Amino acid sequence: MQLQFAIESRREAQTSDPSAVKVASSEAFDAMSRFDEIGIWRAELESGLVYWTESVFRIYGLEYTEGPVSITDAVHAYHPDDREVVLRCVEEAANRKSGFRFVLRLCRPDGEVVWVKSHGLFRESEEGNGELFGYIEKFSPLTRSVTIIE
Amino acid sequence: MAEDSNVTLLNADQVDFDRIIMLAESEFELLEVCARIGQVYGVPYFSVMRLPDGTDEKLLSLGIISNWPDTLIAEYDRLELFENSPVIKHLRTSSEPLIFDIREINENRADNKDMEAVNLFLKYNLLHGVYFSVHNSRGELAAVSFAGPDKISNHDVVVRLNYFASLIYSKLSSFGSQDKQALYDLKPRELHCLQMVSEGKSITEVSERTGWSETLVGMYLENGAMKLGCNSRIHAVSKALRLQLIK
Numbered sequence: 056m057q058l059q060f061a062i063e064s065r066r067e068a069q070t071s072d073p074s075a076v077k078v079a080s081s082e083a084f085d086a087m088s089r090f091d092e093i094g095i096w097r098a099e100l101e102s103g104l105v106y107w108t109e110s111v112f113r114i115y116g117l118e119y120t121e122g123p124v125s126i127t128d129a130v131h132a133y134h135p136d137d138r139e140v141v142l143r144c145v146e147e148a149a150n151r152k153s154g155f156r157f158v159l160r161l162c163r164p165d166g167e168v169v170w171v172k173s174h175g176l177f178r179e180s181e182e183g184n185g186e187l188f189g190y191i192e193k194f195s196p197l198t199r200s201v202t203i204i205e
Numbered sequence: 206m207a208e209d210s211n212v213t214l215l216n217a218d219q220v221d222f223d224r225i226i227m228l229a230e231s232e233f234e235l236l237e238v239c240a241r242i243g244q245v246y247g248v249p250y251f252s253v254m255r256l257p258d259g260t261d262e263k264l265l266s267l268g269i270i271s272n273w274p275d276t277l278i279a280e281y282d283r284l285e286l287f288e289n290s291p292v293i294k295h296l297r298t299s300s301e302p303l304i305f306d307i308r309e310i311n312e313n314r315a316d317n318k319d320m321e322a323v324n325l326f327l328k329y330n331l332l333h334g335v336y337f338s339v340h341n342s343r344g345e346l347a348a349v350s351f352a353g354p355d356k357i358s359n360h361d362v363v364v365r366l367n368y369f370a371s372l373i374y375s376k377l378s379s380f381g382s383q384d385k386q387a388l389y390d391l392k393p394r395e396l397h398c399l400q401m402v403s404e405g406k407s408i409t410e411v412s413e414r415t416g417w418s419e420t421l422v423g424m425y426l427e428n429g430a431m432k433l434g435c436n437s438r439i440h441a442v443s444k445a446l447r448l449q450l451i452k
Contacts, residue, residue: 058232058236058270058271059271059272059273059274059275060233060236060237060239060240060270060271060272061240061272062237062240098439099439100437100438100439100440101437101438102402102407102408102438103402103403103426103437103438103439103441103442104402104405104407105405105439122405123405123406123407124405125403125404125405126403126404126405126442126443126446127400127403127404127446127451127452128404130446138446138447139231139232139233139447140232140233142443142444142446142447143231143233143234143443143447145439145440145443146435146440146443146444146447149435149436149437149439149440149443150435150436150437150440185437187439200275201233201236203237
């Protein structure tokens with residue numbers, strides 16, 4: 056299946072105060088999650104460990120477990136044709152301290168194939184360590200796609 | 206008609222694209238090279254598609270790699286523009302490069318959908334471009350295109366894009382046939398540590414399970430990352446997985 060590719064610049068964080076519509080910041084994410092399941096993930100560059108919120112496990116169709124997740128299992132959950140793209144996105148973002156956005160296929164354990172959109176960005180943690188963090192959500196695209204964020 | 210491209214070869218000369226294409230290790234890297242070529246030569250849209258046979262009915266089914274907007278492709282297929290596409294007709298009957306102006310090439314379409322086709326491409330500012338027929342060592346045929354808002358009138362640009370098109374398809378066809386493990390010379394312990402980190406194990410856990418000190422585990426991981434040309438463990442683990450050095 057065709058894979059679309061684009062390069063774009065990193066956007067500045069959008070200043071949008073949810074309190075203007077009487078919604079607390081913590082509620083804003085909850086509200087988004089009610090429309091579409093959205094999971095948050097974080098990958099530590101130095102330790103090589105990856106952490107998921109419970110929602111990510113649900114999107115993958117897996118049971119929640121505490122602690123770091125297996126990158127191997129996470130990558131193998133993608134469609135065989137999409138795994139290289141996922142890994143390349145992580146590699147490039149880690150190497151260049153940049154980011155990515157992709158729309159690819161997850162093969163869940165129950166056999167269902169679902170499209171997901173994931174967006175990751177580099178940042179420095181409060182401890183000064185480099186990490187990638189981002190979100191993943193179910194998506195309904197027309198084709199696979201990937202965007203490198205410089 | 207749009208003005209001629211003001212892209213000069215001066216900028217293009219500064220980028221060694223043929224070398225970059227030859228060094229690409231994956232489809233992903235080729236996509237990036239194509240995007241960079243597009244930026245330098247003023248042809249932001251590119252595509253590599255297999256040559257259509259008699260059974261193909263949709264543009265979407267032909268794509269190998271591309272950065273055409275998915276909405277453009279979907280609309281193209283919804284309007285059923287494929288069957289009487291003058292580009293497809295050319296590619297089926299000739300191996301000559303096709304330099305096109307989207308308005309001129311869609312004049313007198315057999316399906317009378319001249320305006321639908323032109324308006325669709327106008328919407329995306331895809332007005333001019335060039336298609337090159339390419340083949341690989343297995344005799345498979347494909348077409349590589351570069352397109353954008355401006356007319357490609359510089360003959361040298363066409364020649365260069367044709368050269369890149371051949372290299373891109375040749376490279377694209379070569380993936381999957383290399384013995385990558387030998388290239389990096391990773392030792393079994395380095396691979397074992399990378400494997401365990403990829404499974405979500407911390408250095409402490411790797412140390413406990415292997416009996417090697419945490420310092421030693423750290424050293425194996427450092428060496429592994431260095432051999433893979435990576436600057437972090439997450440990078441090294443991802444690259445090792447991609448190269449199938451670990452499973």
